[in-house]
Amino acid sequence: MKINIFIFLLLVGTVLTAQDKGNILIKNGTVLTVTKGTLQNTDVLVIDGKISKIGKGLKAGNDVKVIDATDQFVMPGIIDAHSHIALDAINEATDPSTAHVWVGDALDPLDVGIYRALAGGVTASHAMHGSANVIGGQCETIKHRYGTLDPEDLRMVGAPRTIKFALGENPMRVHGEGNNIVPATRMGVEQVIRRSFTEARQYIKDWDEYNSGKTKVPPKYDLKTETVADILKGDIIIHCHSYRADEILMLMNVCKDFGVKKLCFQHTNEGFKVAPELAAFGAGASVFADWWAYKFEVYYSTAYNAAILTKNGVTTSINSDSGELIRHLYHEAAKTQRYGGLSDEEALSLITINPAKQLGIDSRVGSLEVGKEADIAIFSHHPLSIYAIPQLTIVDGIIRFDLKNDKKDMRLDIDPEEKITIFYEQNRHHENDGCMRDAFELFEKK
Amino acid sequence: MNKYINLVIAIFLGFSIQAQQVTKSVFGTFLLKGATIHTVTKGNIVGDVLIENGKIKNVGSNISAPAAATVIDCAGKHIYPGLIDAGTKVGLSEVSSVSLTNDFSEIGNLTPQVQALTAVNPNSAIIPVTRVNGVTTVIAAPSGGLFCGTAALISLIGYTPDQMYAGFKGIVMNYPSSGRRGRFDRRTDEDIKKDADKALKNLNDIWEKAIEYTKMNSTKAVTTFNPEMAALMPVVEGKMTLMIEVNGKDDIKAALAWIKEKKVKAILTGVTEGYKVAKEIAESGVPVITGPILSVPSSSAAAYDASYTNPGIMQKAGVKVSIRTDDTENVRNLPFNAGFAAAYGMGTEEALKAVTINTAEILGVSDKYGSIETGKMASLFVSDGDPFETKTQISHLFINGWNVPMESRHTLLYNEFLKRSPGL
Structure with missing residues (x-):
């Protein structure tokens, strides 16, 4: 009984933590709004977790924490449209289509990777299923409310549903090469999607006929097909792991045939080759700044990809897909200035408002505007400078990273029995994108 | 006759298309005028650099142009020595997930005799991508096993490995690790200890044999073919450097003791937890090649910025520090690795060294590389600012006196696809 009360109190406690919305006045910073220009010596007032005012000489009551940002840079919290932090598992690599699974069931609030992302100014990320399957699982858009012990608190409630698709080498290796089933080729990948969409279309029709009384026997409920049906209905955004131009064109063609419009490509290393087609479709592209050559399908890549896409009118973001890169997305975005000469505003858009658009959350986050949620990062220098050091990172008006006051060891769970520290291998030679985690372990058992 | 003309036309067309697509490096006399010269060893000066016969012929103000010189106006620009990355797999790996393009890890635990220089591909697409960011000289290093092979310093220009060779070779050794390898390493603490002890005993046994072999060789008693021992012999004799890869705090201390005991000429590489034992490393006098700086900390308990601050902490403690990427296709990020080290405590000047x-000195090639001084090889670049700043543009590149075009697969694809024709 005592234990039950304890658990109850713990739950109440954490829920309160998560729902906490802070009041903060950030004074006298250089405010990079991203959507409305750069404002010098400007204050940002946050009330109840939302941006209440942006202007000069703002005043606030005693209950508002005041932060002096003189000589510092205030920008919207960085958003990563492709990551795998805060997840216990990412690949249900057992079938070419696993639309019914959801990474939201495997959220891990204890992952110190969340804190490290915050320490790089990242306030929200798209926690994605892996790329082992053509149609992977559904993903979860999370806010980095590090400190909570409750997985529920990470969810960005109200963010649109998203699902991972994957083309090319990864599903071909896992299923064709690994299990000798379709797809072994990019031809097969197309057919997996067409079959799945066609079945879902029939499923919708069967249910419509039953619901309108045309048929008496209800169709069999199937969560996998139901999920794909939701894609066809426009309720879920496809985020598709892809590299080569041919497969990017293929998916756009399939989506056109089935009337699917909400589509964002992930990685998209050869997106630069089909930038006009991507722009015409209205598809987004979320890319690495400079990763290439770690696998054959990215051998013909260019670090100018984001610049070419941007200049051709494609809504583009820079993502991490990595617990390492997520710590310095501001630096990754700056690479588009070396490779393609993007303006400060264009480069910052790649890690703020553009990923917000791709995730369907741009009305809530991604820029510093009155009424938006107070997800804010404060830097020592302009965030596109190599000398920029994140100082404070704020989520919903609550400080979640504080350079000056945080302790060094920020783990939430520490094994008291642990004698030998786990010594991580450096992330050196990425033979793969992070999307294949859990899939190779599956292989090794065979 | 018509056939003949067609053939001539075909050859001419082929030639002109090639001439359009391939920009070759040019060897000659160049005078770079009026730049801020970051000599690294002798401060910053505003002046000129004269390049002749592959070398820096003169550094100073108002150098008059020899008749043959191509004069490049560098007013408002900056000249830096070419950056050196002393830990890469450039030339040894083309596409890391395609195993047959990987030439850095031979089978066996004891393969010091295998030569990285043999397998360097001078035509790797990675080479131009790397050098246009100002990285002119790299170590191509083997990995895997205990004694992995012989690493070589190469300049990122040349048609053959011998043309690329830049004067340093060292044998790579992985010091036995006593740590847990990652979250999938499910060994018990006792098993980890046992494995580490066994690996260390193995290393010491091999070393005893190498000493014995060296002694026998000096008395001409060696008759059997033993390439492994023959390769270790110059290390035993102190004529060749051992590059010891070691990362954990306890392992670093153990490696330092081992180096002292065996009296080998050594460099520590990796050294991820060097910040925990910086004083001990400094006292040993053993230099360090550390990195990547842009990497996650070595353990979940470490401070989020431990990898960023590590080189600065070691340098301030008195360690001679060189920064590496330990990368292949993105060795071009060496200036950014140094930039993060600079921002997190090391400072720009020390990070540039x-x-x-520092790298040139550690490798014993500072007579040729590592600074802008008269008599050194002309490996340098011209930029519009601090090479660590992400947006900085490099306009001219010289390697061993060759004026190298600022072209790579990445720029070629950019030029072709930025404004695609036909569009839609």
Whole structure:
């Protein structure tokens, strides 16, 4: 009984933590709004977790924490449209289509990777299923409310549903090469999607006929097909792991045939080759700044990809897909200035408002505007400078990273029995994108 | 006759298409005028650099142009020595997930005799991508096993490995690790200890044999073919450097003791937890090649910025520090690795040394590389600012006196696809 009360109190406690919305006045910073220009010596007032005012000489009551940002840079919290932090598992690599699974069931609030992302100014990320399957699982858009012990608190409630698709080498290796089933080729990948969409279309029709009384026997409920049906209905955004131009064109063609419009490509290393087609479709592209050559399908890549896409009118973001890169997305975005000469505003858009658009959350986050949620990062220098050091990172008006006051060891769970520290291998030679985690372990058992 | 003309036309067309697509490096006399010259060893001066016969012929103000010189106006620009990355797999790996393009890890635990230089591909697409960011000289290093092979310093220009060779070779050794390898390493603490002890005993046994072999060789008693021992012999004799890869705090201390006991000429590489034992490393006098700086900390308990601050902490404690990427296709990020080290405590000046003169000194090639001084090889670049700043543009590149075009697969694809024709 005592234990039950304890658990109850713990739950109440954490829920309160998560729902906490802070009041903060950030004074006298250089405010990079991203959507409305750069404002010098400007204050940002946050009330109840939302941006209440942006202007000069703002005043606030005693209950508002005041932060002096003189000589510092205030920008919207960085958003990563492709990551795998805060997840216990990412690949249900057992079938070419696993639309019914959801990474939201495997959220891990204890992952110190969340804190490290915050320490790089990242306030929200798209926690994605892996790329082992053509149609992977559904993903979860999370806010980095590090400190909570409750997985529920990470969810960005109200963010649109998203699902991972994957083309090319990864599903071909896992299923064709690994299990000798379709797809072994990019031809097969197309057919997996067409079959799945066609079945879902029939499923919708069967249910419509039953619901309108045309048929008496209800169709069999199937969560996998139901999920794909939701894609066809426009309720879920496809985020598709892809590299080569041919497969990017293929998916756009399939989506056109089935009337699917909400589509964002992930990685998209050869997106630069089909930038006009991507722009015409209205598809987004979320890319690495400079990763290439770690696998054959990215051998013909260019670090100018984001610049070419941007200049051709494609809504583009820079993502991490990595617990390492997520710590310095501001630096990754700056690479588009070396490779393609993007303006400060264009480069910052790649890690703020553009990923917000791709995730369907741009009305809530991604820029510093009155009424938006107070997800804010404060830097020592302009965030596109190599000398920029994140100082404070704020989520919903609550400080979640504080350079000056945080302790060094920020783990939430520490094994008291642990004698030998786990010594991580450096992330050196990425033979793969992070999307294949859990899939190779599956292989090794065979 | 018509056939003949067609053939001539075909050859001419082929030639002109090639001439359009391939920009070759040019060897000659160049005078770079009026730049801020970051010599690294002798401060910053505003002046000129004269390049002749592959070398820096003169550094100073108002150098008059020899008749043959191509004069390049560098007013408002900056000249830096070419950056050196002393830990890469450039030339040894083309596409890392395609195993047959990987030439850095031979089978066996004891393969010091295998030569990285043999397998360097001078035509790797990675080479131009790397050098246009100002990285002119790299170590191509083998990995895997205990004694992995012989690493070689190469300049990123040349048609053959011998043309690329830049004067340093060292044998790579992985010091036995006593740590847990990652979250999938499910060994018990006792098993980890047992494995580490066994690996260390193995290393010491091999070393005893190498000493014995060296002694026998000096008395001409060696008759059997033993390439492994023959390769270790110059290390035993102190004529060749051992590059010891070691990362954990306890392992670093153990490696330092081992180096002292065996009296080998050594460099520590990796050294991820060097910040925990910086004083001990400094006292040993053993230099360090550390990195990547842009990497996650070594353990979940470490401070989020431990990898960023590590080189600065070691340098301030008195360690001679060089920064590496330990990368292949993105060795071009060496200036950014140095930039993060600079921002997180090392400072720009020391971080610049850590990718130029310190590295050259550690490798024993500072007579040729690592700074802008008369008599050194002309490996340098011209930029519009601090090479660590992400947006900085490099306009001219010289390697061993060759004026190298600022072209790579990445720029060629950019030029072709930025404004695609036909569009839609």
